[in-house]
Amino acid sequence: MPAALLETVGLCAFYGATQVLFGLDLKVGEGGVTTLLGANGAGKTTALRAVSGMVQTTGDIRFCGQSLAGWATEDIVRLGIAHVPQGRGTFVSQTVEENLKIGAMSRRDRAAISSDIERVYGYFPRLKERRKQQAGTLSGGEQQMLALARALMLRPKLMLLDEPSFGLAPLVVRDLFEILRTLNRAENVSMLLVEQNASLALDLADRAYLIETGRLVMTGAAQDLRNDENVRRAYLGY
Amino acid sequence: MDLFLHQALAGLATGSIYACLALAIVMIYAAINHLNFAQGEMAMFSTFIAWQLMQWGAPYLLAFVGAAAFSFVAGIAVERVLFRPIHKAPVLSHIVLFIALFAILNSLAGFIWDYNVKSFPTPFGSRSLFGNGLVSSHDAGMMGVAFTMLVLLYVFFRHTRIGLAMRAAAANPESARLAGVRVGRMISLGWGMAAAIGAVAGIMIAPVVFLDPNMMTSILVYGFAGAVVGGLTSPGGAVFGGLAVGIIENLAGTYIPYVGRELRLTIALFIIVAVLTAKPSGLFGRAIVTRV
Ligand SMILES: Nc1ncnc2c1ncn2[C@@H]1O[C@H](COP(=O)(O)OP(=O)(O)OP(=O)(O)O)[C@@H](O)[C@H]1O
Ligand SMILES: [Mg+2]
Numbered sequence: 215m216p217a218a219l220l221e222t223v224g225l226c227a228f229y230g231a232t233q234v235l236f237g238l239d240l241k242v243g244e245g246g247v248t249t250l251l252g253a254n255g256a257g258k259t260t261a262l263r264a265v266s267g268m269v270q271t272t273g274d275i276r277f278c279g280q281s282l283a284g285w286a287t288e289d290i291v292r293l294g295i296a297h298v299p300q301g302r303g304t305f306v307s308q309t310v311e312e313n314l315k316i317g318a319m320s321r322r323d324r325a326a327i328s329s330d331i332e333r334v335y336g337y338f339p340r341l342k343e344r345r346k347q348q349a350g351t352l353s354g355g356e357q358q359m360l361a362l363a364r365a366l367m368l369r370p371k372l373m374l375l376d377e378p379s380f381g382l383a384p385l386v387v388r389d390l391f392e393i394l395r396t397l398n399r400a401e402n403v404s405m406l407l408v409e410q411n412a413s414l415a416l417d418l419a420d421r422a423y424l425i426e427t428g429r430l431v432m433t434g435a436a437q438d439l440r441n442d443e444n445v446r447r448a449y450l451g452y
Numbered sequence: 453m454d455l456f457l458h459q460a461l462a463g464l465a466t467g468s469i470y471a472c473l474a475l476a477i478v479m480i481y482a483a484i485n486h487l488n489f490a491q492g493e494m495a496m497f498s499t500f501i502a503w504q505l506m507q508w509g510a511p512y513l514l515a516f517v518g519a520a521a522f523s524f525v526a527g528i529a530v531e532r533v534l535f536r537p538i539h540k541a542p543v544l545s546h547i548v549l550f551i552a553l554f555a556i557l558n559s560l561a562g563f564i565w566d567y568n569v570k571s572f573p574t575p576f577g578s579r580s581l582f583g584n585g586l587v588s589s590h591d592a593g594m595m596g597v598a599f600t601m602l603v604l605l606y607v608f609f610r611h612t613r614i615g616l617a618m619r620a621a622a623a624n625p626e627s628a629r630l631a632g633v634r635v636g637r638m639i640s641l642g643w644g645m646a647a648a649i650g651a652v653a654g655i656m657i658a659p660v661v662f663l664d665p666n667m668m669t670s671i672l673v674y675g676f677a678g679a680v681v682g683g684l685t686s687p688g689g690a691v692f693g694g695l696a697v698g699i700i701e702n703l704a705g706t707y708i709p710y711v712g713r714e715l716r717l718t719i720a721l722f723i724i725v726a727v728l729t730a731k732p733s734g735l736f737g738r739a740i741v742t743r744v
Contacts, residue, residue, distance in 0.1 A: 266630065291632040303627030305620055316620045319613070320632030364631065 467698020
């Protein structure tokens with residue numbers, strides 16, 4: 215296990231008076247991929263929102279050794295943490311290209327932004343064809359690509375991915391995971407991945423956590439969880 | 453025919469002021485999802501500031517810029533001090549606060565500057581342009597100023613980084629935050645800009661309607677009519693709506709018997725009701741394209 219890029223210690227999260235997460239200790243290694251598995255409502259989305267400073271939390275969240283407690287979302291983003299939210303967060307009335315520019319809003323290096331736009335078009339040629347189109351008119355899959363592309367415009371060190379394969383055709387999911395793998399291997403982007411397709415997620419990940427109703431029930435190398443009898447039955451279906 | 457054209461042009465001139473106010477209303481609506489009922493009173497107060505600066509001997513241009521700058525800062529202050537703390541409160545709390553702001557600005561202006569109607573200077577003169585007294589040189593100048601401002605705003609929103617950030621913050625605040633947009637600052641900026649736009653509108657219309665604490669009441673109704681015609685979510689629609697309301701108001705006042713001067717305000721209310729009944733989202737209301 216390489217040095218931790220992101221680490222939560224005793225992370226609890228609350229929606230008003232309702233506690234949803236109960237003392238999670240999570241780690242994402244430098245250059246690593248960690249996946250969070252769990253049933254609907256287990257608290258996976260909430261865990262990602264906690265890292266982005268979008269819910270009330272207690273406990274500590276450390277990124278590159280620095281505590282993020284009390285940080286505003288806008289400032290957390292500036293550390294290089296790109297959150298691809300569940301539901302994609304598309305700016306529907308803006309064009310595809312404007313969506314990408316919004317993704318680069320925390321950067322000021324204009325020339326590099328333009329070349330990054332071309333670079334993400336390289337990953338997602340479909341988006342290039344539709345660059346002037348209103349983003350709300352894209353198909354669900356295209357919007358998912360746009361969400362990923364928007365996050366890449368941040369030049370992230372860490373991506374928080376919330377069900378990136380949601381609503382995509384199986385073949386598109388394969389392509390998407392290939393792209394994630396490339397980003398991880400070639401561009402050294404670390405990832406905290408929440409995914410319904412546990413099999414693909416465990417393939418990509420080096421580390422995995424299983425949560426049930428806001429509590430960690432299993433922690434380990436992705437390989438170990440893949441071979442675990444209970445995980446196989448509940449999440450892999452064989 | 454000439455009469456018709458001149459009446460339409462005169463309508464376009466006042467319409468450009470309604471368009472500015474409608475735009476200010478839409479900008480704040482986009483930022484906080486509430487209608488600023490005090491937009492007109494804010495503009496009135498700004499106009500008094502310009503008048504006061506001129507009373508103190510400032511030249512017109514300085515008073516104009518000074519009042520707009522003051523309004524920009526005051527708009528930000530109103531957002532920070534009054535509205536940010538209650539941004540999660542229900543609609544009714546907002547309405548109460550808007551009405552309070554309306555009443556406070558109105559009586560404060562009356563207290564400082566009294567309720568006597570004052571004349572307000574124009575740098576464009578008041579010559580009649582076509583010899584029939586329908587369109588004055590001030591009308592032309594007012595239209596020029598309003599259109600210049602609207603074009604500059606269009607360029608700002610379409611082609612600048614901050615303009616895009618403001619649109620993103622208004623369209624999807626949560627997602628904008630995740631992209632690093634400082635949403636709170638964008639909302640403040642929207643208030644400041646809306647207040648400054650209102651100031652320009654007030655200063656431009658004051659020579660026509662004269663200066664007093666109630667000068668903007670009916671103008672605000674026209675502004676709302678414009679915003680509603682445009683669909684509340686569309687800045688371009690608001691501008692179109694404001695212009696249309698100005699022209700309709702003037703033509704109806706001329707050609708429909710009985711409407712005359714007295715019933716003109718009724719036209720604005722009629723337009724609001726008619727549009728809301730026929731097309732609740734307005735002519736340019738966001739056709740919400742969503743896909744699941
Ligand atoms: N805004 C909210 N207010 C109150 N409770 C919430 C809110 N959002 C989520 N919850 C609750 O928190 C719990 C965890 O929700 P969360 O969205 O994190 O689950 P999840 O693991 O991402 O589920 P899914 O797989 O369905 O996306 C759920 O019981 C949910 O009802
Ligand atoms: Mg979820």
